[in-house]
Amino acid sequence: MKKVLVSTIMSVALITALGCSNWNRMTPKSLDNSTTATEIKKNLLADHLTGVDVDVTDGVVTLAGHLPTAADRQKAYDDAAKVTGVKTVVNHIDVP
Secondary structure: OHHHHHHHHHHHHHHHHHHOOOOOOOOOOOOOHHHHHHHHHHHHHHOOOOOEEEEEEOOEEEEEEEOOOHHHHHHHHHHHHOOOOOOEEEEEEEOO
């Protein structure tokens, strides 16, 4: 009887410990500079924004170029900011 009780308590403790752990959760990993730039360019292309130069250095993204509207300029900023690992976006996009 004592062995069964000890086994049950140990099983419950083990299941509780494993259930509360972070073993199965993934933390997004930062991307390297060229991969980050590629992801930003994909986002820009998905929003039909062309003519924007993207430069990435250690999580700081610099956007340069020309877009037709202020709304497009904001979309470009948002497209860059949502990529994993981007710390800051410097927006040098000109709007007429």
